[in-house]
Amino acid sequence: MALSQEARARLEPDAAQIIGRYPVSRSALLPLLHLMQAEEGYLTEDGLEFCAEQLGLTKAEVTAVASFYTMYKHHPVGDYHVGVCTNSLCGVMGGDAILADLEDHLGIGDDETTPDGKVSLEHLECNAACDYAPVVMVNWEFFDNQTPQSARNLVDGLRSGPEGISPTRGAPRLCTWKQASRILAGFPDDQAAGGNTAGEPSLAGLNVAEEQGWTPGDDPAGTGSSGPSGSGGSPRRAAAPRPTSGNGNGKTK
Amino acid sequence: MTTVLTPELTAFWDEPGSFTLAAYKRHGGYVALPKALAMQPDEVVQTMKDSVLRGRGGAGFPTGLKWGFIPKGGDKPHYLVVNADESEPGACKDMPTLLNNPQALIEGIVIASYAIDAHRAFIYVRGEVLHVIRRLHFAVAEAYEAGYLGTDILGSGFDLEVVVHSGAGAYICGEETALLDSLEGYRGQPRLKPPFPAVAGLYACPTVVNNVESIATVPYILSHGAGDFASYGTEKSKGFGIFSLSGHVTRPGQYEAPLGVTLRTLLDLAGGMRSGHRLKFWTPGGSSTPLFTDEHLDVPLDYESVAKAGSMLGTRSIQLFDETTCVVRVVLRWIKFYEHESCGKCTPCREGSWWVVQLLEQLERGEGSEADLDKLLDICGNITGRAFCALGDSIEAPVRSSIRYFKDEYLEHQRHGGCPFDPAASTLFAMESA
Ligand SMILES: Cc1cc2nc3c(=O)[nH]c(=O)nc-3n(C[C@H](O)[C@H](O)[C@H](O)COP(=O)(O)O)c2cc1C
Numbered sequence: 001m002a003l004s005q006e007a008r009a010r011l012e013p014d015a016a017q018i019i020g021r022y023p024v025s026r027s028a029l030l031p032l033l034h035l036m037q038a039e040e041g042y043l044t045e046d047g048l049e050f051c052a053e054q055l056g057l058t059k060a061e062v063t064a065v066a067s068f069y070t071m072y073k074h075h076p077v078g079d080y081h082v083g084v085c086t087n088s089l090c091g092v093m094g095g096d097a098i099l100a101d102l103e104d105h106l107g108i109g110d111d112e113t114t115p116d117g118k119v120s121l122e123h124l125e126c127n128a129a130c131d132y133a134p135v136v137m138v139n140w141e142f143f144d145n146q147t148p149q150s151a152r153n154l155v156d157g158l159r160s161g162p163e164g165i166s167p168t169r170g171a172p173r174l175c176t177w178k179q180a181s182r183i184l185a186g187f188p189d190d191q192a193a194g195g196n197t198a199g200e201p202s203l204a205g206l207n208v209a210e211e212q213g214w215t216p217g218d219d220p221a222g223t224g225s226s227g228p229s230g231s232g233g234s235p236r237r238a239a240a241p242r243p244t245s246g247n248g249n250g251k252t253k
Numbered sequence: 254m255t256t257v258l259t260p261e262l263t264a265f266w267d268e269p270g271s272f273t274l275a276a277y278k279r280h281g282g283y284v285a286l287p288k289a290l291a292m293q294p295d296e297v298v299q300t301m302k303d304s305v306l307r308g309r310g311g312a313g314f315p316t317g318l319k320w321g322f323i324p325k326g327g328d329k330p331h332y333l334v335v336n337a338d339e340s341e342p343g344a345c346k347d348m349p350t351l352l353n354n355p356q357a358l359i360e361g362i363v364i365a366s367y368a369i370d371a372h373r374a375f376i377y378v379r380g381e382v383l384h385v386i387r388r389l390h391f392a393v394a395e396a397y398e399a400g401y402l403g404t405d406i407l408g409s410g411f412d413l414e415v416v417v418h419s420g421a422g423a424y425i426c427g428e429e430t431a432l433l434d435s436l437e438g439y440r441g442q443p444r445l446k447p448p449f450p451a452v453a454g455l456y457a458c459p460t461v462v463n464n465v466e467s468i469a470t471v472p473y474i475l476s477h478g479a480g481d482f483a484s485y486g487t488e489k490s491k492g493f494g495i496f497s498l499s500g501h502v503t504r505p506g507q508y509e510a511p512l513g514v515t516l517r518t519l520l521d522l523a524g525g526m527r528s529g530h531r532l533k534f535w536t537p538g539g540s541s542t543p544l545f546t547d548e549h550l551d552v553p554l555d556y557e558s559v560a561k562a563g564s565m566l567g568t569r570s571i572q573l574f575d576e577t578t579c580v581v582r583v584v585l586r587w588i589k590f591y592e593h594e595s596c597g598k599c600t601p602c603r604e605g606s607w608w609v610v611q612l613l614e615q616l617e618r619g620e621g622s623e624a625d626l627d628k629l630l631d632i633c634g635n636i637t638g639r640a641f642c643a644l645g646d647s648i649e650a651p652v653r654s655s656i657r658y659f660k661d662e663y664l665e666h667q668r669h670g671g672c673p674f675d676p677a678a679s680t681l682f683a684m685e686s687a
C-alpha cells in the first residue's frame with residue numbers, strides 16, 4: 001500500500017501535533033507508528049518512511065524500533081483483532097482451550113487472518129485482567145470470563161458485523177483496528193464516559209467492606225490492631241460506618 | 254471493630270461515573286492538592302518520608318526517599334514519569350484503578366511534580382488497554398479544564414503539563430529504565446544503573462519513576478496525614494494497598510487492605526477456593542515471586558515476612574491454583590513469557606530463558622529426568638545476578654520454588670509419559686458446569 005499525497009497532507013498536521021507533545025521529537029516515534037497503523041492497518045514501507053521523515057531519522061532507525069514491539073504489525077490484520085490470553089493463569093482457566101477452539105472454528109492459526117479480512121487471531125500474554133480470567137481482547141477491549149462457546153459467538157458476530165457487540169468493560173461501540181490505533185496515537189474518540197468498567201471482581205473487596213462497614217480514615221481510633229491512630233481530612237466514603245454484623249470473616253453472602 | 258479491608262483507592266468504584274472529576278471530588282478528592290501547594294516542596298517530600306510509603310510497583314523502595322534524591326537547583330528540567338505498564342503475570346490492580354478512579358492518579362501527579370519541581374509529567378500506559386487509555390485522556394482533559402493542570406495551578410504559580418503516552422506491547426518497558434528508553438522513542442531496553450533516574454533519567458535529566466498506585470496514594474497521605482497512613486500495616490511495611498486475587502477462588506478481584514494481612518484472611522473474605530477444591534500453590538506477588546503453598550496461608554503479607562518465608566511481596570498479585578492444576582504447565586508458561594519478553598540485551602537472560610524452556614518442555618512431555626531438574630537449577634543459578642535487569646532474575650523464582658515444593662510432580666511426568674493432569678478440570682467452565 002502506498003501513502004497517497006492526500007493521506008500525507010492529512011497526516012502531517014497530526015504528526016506535528018504528536019511531536020509537539022514532547023520536549024524531544026524522537027519521543028513521538030511510538031505514537032507516530034500507532035498513527036501509521038490507524039491509516040494503513042499495519043506498518044508499510046511508506047509508513048515507516050513517513051515516520052522517519054517527520055523525525056529526521058533513517059528508515060533503518062525507525063524499523064529497528066518498530067520491530068521491537070508486538071503491537072506493531074508487519075502484515076495486515078483483521079478489522080477485529082482477537083487476542084486470547086494464554087499466560088499461565090488464563091491458559092489454565094480456559095484460555096488454551098479457547099484459542100484452540102477459535103483456531104479450529106475460524107480455520108486460521110496464531111497470527112493469521114480470516115480470508116474475508118474481518119478477524120485475525122493472536123495469543124496474548126497477561127493483559128492485566130487476571131481477576132476476569134479467561135480473558136479475550138478485541139482491538140484491545142476487554143471481553144472477560146470467556147468460554148469456548150462465548151468466544152465462538154463473539155467471532156461469528158464480528159464477522160457478520162460488530163453491531164450489538166460491546167466489551168464487558170469498555171466502550172459501548174467497538175472500534176475497528178484502525179480506529180483503535182488512532183486512540184493509541186493519542187487522539188481519543190468520544191467514548192471515554194461510556195461502558196460499565198467495574199465488574200464484580202473490581203468490586204469484590206469493596207462489597208465486603210461495605211457489608212462490614214469498613215472504611216479507612218474514619219475507623220474509630222484504636223479499635224483495631226490495624227486501625228489508624230488519628231484521622232484528618234475527609235474520608236473518601238462519606239457514609240458513616242455501618243454496624244458490623246459479622247465477626248470479620250466476611251462470609252455474609 | 255478491626256478494619257480488615259481499607260477501601261480507599263477502590264472506595265467508590267461501584268458508583269456510576271466514578272471516573273469523573275465530580276465523583277472524585279464528592280469523595281474527598283482535591284482536598285490534598287491545595288494543602289500540598291501551600292507547603293514547601295521539601296515539606297511534601299518529608300511528609301512522604303514520614304508516611305513510609307514504599308513503592309507499589311514491586312520493588313518497595315520508599316517513595317519519599319526516592320523523591321528526595323532529585324538534586325536541588327541545576328539547569329536541567331525535572332520529570333515525573335508514571336509507570337502504568339502493568340504487565341507482570343498476575344498484576345491487575347493498576348488498570349482497574351485507572352478505569353474507575355483515574356483522578357486519584359492525576360491529583361497525585363500534581364502533588365508529586367510540585368514536590369520534585371517537575372513541570373512535565375508523562376503517564377506511560379501499556380498499549381493493550383484501549384478503554385483505560387480513553388479514561389486517562391478524559392481525566393487529564395477534565396483536570397486541565399478545572400485548573401488542576403496547566404499554568405498557575407490553583408493560583409499557586411505552579412505549572413504542569415501532563416502527557417498520556419501509550420506503549421506498544423513489551424513487558425520489559427515496565428522496568429523503569431527500559432521505560433525511559435521507550436519513552437524517548439527507542440527499543441525498550443534497560444540501562445545500566447547507576448546513574449539512577451533521579452540523576453540521569455528521561456533525556457538524561459533528573460526523573461522520578463513511580464508506579465500508578467504509589468502516586469495515586471499520595472493524595473490520601475497529604476489529606477489524612479503521614480501518621481494516619483503509617484498507622485496501618487506492620488512496623489516496616491506501612492499503609493494499605495490493593496491485593497489482587499485471581500484464579501481458582503470463589504470471588505476473585507481487588508481487595509484493598511493494610512499490608513500484613515494474611516492470605517487466610519483474604520481468602521476467607523473472597524469465599525474460599527472454588528467449591529470442592531483446595532489450594533495447591535500461589536504467587537504472593539506475581540509470576541516473578543517464588544511460589545507459596547497452603548503451608549503459607551498465615552504468612553503476613555508484608556515485605557519482611559514474605560521475604561523471610563522465601564518469597565517476595567512484589568505487586569501483591571495473588572494467583573491461586575487448586576489441586577487440578579499442573580505446576581509444570583504453569584511454570585513453563587511463565588518462563589515462555591520471559592523468553593518471549595526478554596529484550597535480548599544480555600546473554601544470560603536471552604539464551605538462558607530458551608534453555609530453561611527447552612528443559613521444561615522436555616520434562617512436561619515426560620522425556621526428562623531427575624538430572625534435568627539439577628540442570629535447570631544450575632542454569633537458573635547462572636542467570637540470576639548475571640542478567641542486566643531483574644527480568645532475568647525472575648526466571649529462577651518459579652522454577653526453583655516449584656521444584657522445591659513439587660519435585661515429585663515433575664518426575665511423575667516421566668513415569669506417566671506426559672502430563673498426568675486433565676486440563677479440562679482446571680478451567681472456569683469446569684467450575685461452572687460442576
Ligand atoms: C521486568 C520488569 C517489569 C516491571 N514492570 C513494572 C510495571 O509494569 N509497573 C511498575 O510500576 N513497575 C514495574 N517494574 C518496576 C519498575 O522498574 C520500578 O521499580 C517501579 O516502577 C518504581 O515505582 P515505585 O517505586 O512506585 O514502585 C518492573 C520491573 C522489572 C524488572
Ligand code: FES
Nearest residue numbers: 085090126127130
Ligand atoms: S493471565 Fe490472562 S490477564 Fe493475566
